[in-house]
Amino acid sequence: xxxxxxxxxxxxxxxxxxxxxxxxxxxxxxxxxxxxxxxxxxxxxxxxxxxxxxxxxxxxxxxxxxxxxxxxxxxxxxxxxxxxxxxxxxxxxxxxxxxxxxxxxxxxxxxxxxxxxxxxxxxxxxxxxxxxxxxxxxxxxxxxxxxxxxxxxxxxxxxxxxxxxxxxxxxxxxxxxxxxxxxxxxxxxxxxxxxxxxxxxxxxxxxxxxxxxxxxxxxxxxxxxxxxxxxxxxxxxxxxxxxxxxxxxxxxxxxxxxxxxxxxxxxxxxxxxxxxxxxxxxxxxxxxxxxxxxxxxxxxxxxxxxxxxxxxxxxxxxxxxxxxxxxxxxxxxxxxxxxxxxxxxxxxxxxxxxxxxxxxxxxxxxxxxxxxxxxxxxxxxxxxxxxxxxxxxxxxxxxxxxxxxxxxxxxxxxxxxxxxxxxxxxxxxxxx
RNA sequence: UCCGGCGUAGCUCAACCGGCAGAGCGGGUGGCUGUUAACCACUAGGCUGGGGGUUCGAGUCCCUCCGCCGGAGCCA
Numbered sequence: 001x002x003x004x005x006x007x008x009x010x011x012x013x014x015x016x017x018x019x020x021x022x023x024x025x026x027x028x029x030x031x032x033x034x035x036x037x038x039x040x041x042x043x044x045x046x047x048x049x050x051x052x053x054x055x056x057x058x059x060x061x062x063x064x065x066x067x068x069x070x071x072x073x074x075x076x077x078x079x080x081x082x083x084x085x086x087x088x089x090x091x092x093x094x095x096x097x098x099x100x101x102x103x104x105x106x107x108x109x110x111x112x113x114x115x116x117x118x119x120x121x122x123x124x125x126x127x128x129x130x131x132x133x134x135x136x137x138x139x140x141x142x143x144x145x146x147x148x149x150x151x152x153x154x155x156x157x158x159x160x161x162x163x164x165x166x167x168x169x170x171x172x173x174x175x176x177x178x179x180x181x182x183x184x185x186x187x188x189x190x191x192x193x194x195x196x197x198x199x200x201x202x203x204x205x206x207x208x209x210x211x212x213x214x215x216x217x218x219x220x221x222x223x224x225x226x227x228x229x230x231x232x233x234x235x236x237x238x239x240x241x242x243x244x245x246x247x248x249x250x251x252x253x254x255x256x257x258x259x260x261x262x263x264x265x266x267x268x269x270x271x272x273x274x275x276x277x278x279x280x281x282x283x284x285x286x287x288x289x290x291x292x293x294x295x296x297x298x299x300x301x302x303x304x305x306x307x308x309x310x311x312x313x314x315x316x317x318x319x320x321x322x323x324x325x326x327x328x329x330x331x332x333x334x335x336x337x338x339x340x341x342x343x344x345x346x347x348x349x350x351x352x353x354x355x356x357x358x359x360x361x362x363x364x365x366x367x368x369x370x371x372x373x374x375x376x377x378x379x380x381x382x383x384x385x386x387x388x389x390x391x392x393x394x395x396x397x398x399x400x401x402x403x404x405x406x407x408x409x410x411x412x413x414x415x416x417x418x419x420x421x422x423x424x425x426x427x428x429x430x431x432x
Numbered sequence: 433u434c435c436g437g438c439g440u441a442g443c444u445c446a447a448c449c450g451g452c453a454g455a456g457c458g459g460g461u462g463g464c465u466g467u468u469a470a471c472c473a474c475u476a477g478g479c480u481g482g483g484g485g486u487u488c489g490a491g492u493c494c495c496u497c498c499g500c501c502g503g504a505g506c507c508a
Binding site for chain 1: 433
């Protein structure tokens with residue numbers, strides 16, 4: 001008999017099939033039992049009738065408990081009474097393993113602490129199933145986008161020396177006799193090296209920030225997609241970001257629409273995302289906020305509340321550009337028309353999900369870069385290889401980093417970013 | 433790190449001004465051929481997060497430690 005997955009059941013109406021999976025829930029009467037069955041591709045109801053299967057098989061069904069693993073054989077049929085329109089009338093029920101204790105997650109009313117403590121089992125629940133499929137769609141979209149544009153994937157290292165954006169916020173690791181190394185905060189500097197070799201490059205991988213951040217938008221370990229392109233200026237860079245984010249939204253709408261609906265996402269909000277995305281300079285944004293009564297002066301960075309107010313004016317993500325250079329990283333190229341600001345942009349997602357992209361054109365002039373390193377009290381000698389890039393055929397280049405979980409949280413409409421990653425690492429949780 | 437909150441049965445929560453620790457769900461037993469978080473009956477289940485203090489008496493008030501949650505700063 002043919003082993004099939006739930007997602008393809010509709011092709012087998014009228015046929016006998018074998019299903020391999022788990023019991024999500026069970027309701028049983030004396031002579032009929034209903035099993036909510038799942039196999040990782042979907043959910044289907046299995047009906048076990050005593051009159052059809054006989055006493056022995058019925059007993060097999062009756063002794064199943066929540067999250068028992070089970071192999072079921074039966075006939076696929078359409079039935080209006082079944083959730084989803086298709087159900088399986090069992091002929092054989094073969095338990096694989098029956099738990100000896102209660103499954104810890106029974107009802108949808110557990111505390112978040114309890115659910116996170118049981119994340120390894122919580123992943124089996126319906127809502128988490130759909131969220132992870134949205135995550136999968138977002139990541140597939142990212143890879144497909146770059147693949148279609150002939151970018152080269154360059155995997156940047158996880159262990160790095162003491163360079164990156166900021167000296168603090170780094171996780172230290174002992175590296176044999178070498179001494180201390182650090183978990184990566186960004187692969188940008190390595191991508192800058194790679195773009196001078198391959199032109200258009202990107203990465204996708206985990207990054208780590210030892211920030212004691214405790215908000216719905218922060219993870220200690222999160223995934224980032226970064227891209228870097230030689231000869232791209234700031235404008236080219238923003239165009240690429242806009243194309244990518246728009247592409248991701250369209251891809252998810254096309255390939256994970258049912259998952260979005262299943263978790264209650266207001267899909268119309270995503271359908272309103274349009275190109276071109278609105279743009280605002282930092283200076284305009286400060287004036288806008290001041291007019292709304294915010295206590296903010298030119299030179300300050302935006303907090304969560306400020307970002308939310310700015311982003312909520314628009315249906316699409318909004319670019320905030322040309323920040324003061326003191327507020328940004330050392331490697332950003334000054335604006336030739338106003339050296340107090342740099343050629344950078346942050347992309348803020350709608351609905352208060354905050355910054356999903358940080359981007360800039362990079363300094364390509366050797367002397368200027370050294371000057372900026374000194375200005376920021378960074379150890380110039382540790383940036384030896386990074387400075388080399390400015391010695392040998394240096395060109396203007398630009399790039400950005402997209403926060404994958406923040407993008408997922410926005411697209412899926414999640415209240416907290418911890419549900420956007422299979423096993424979240426937050427300030428007070430590394431288990432499981 | 434700072435500010436605030438919570439911790440009572442396996443889970444989610446009650447318990448008035450300090451006065452006998454309760455319910456629903458889940459578990460067990462029995463019943464039920466169309467259930468959707470099934471339903472009905474019966475049943476077992478507790479060192480009220482740890483330690484200390486006030487009091488005739490503490491789940492409740494005070495101190496402290498632990499755990500978690502929400503927010504701030506910082507960031508994607």
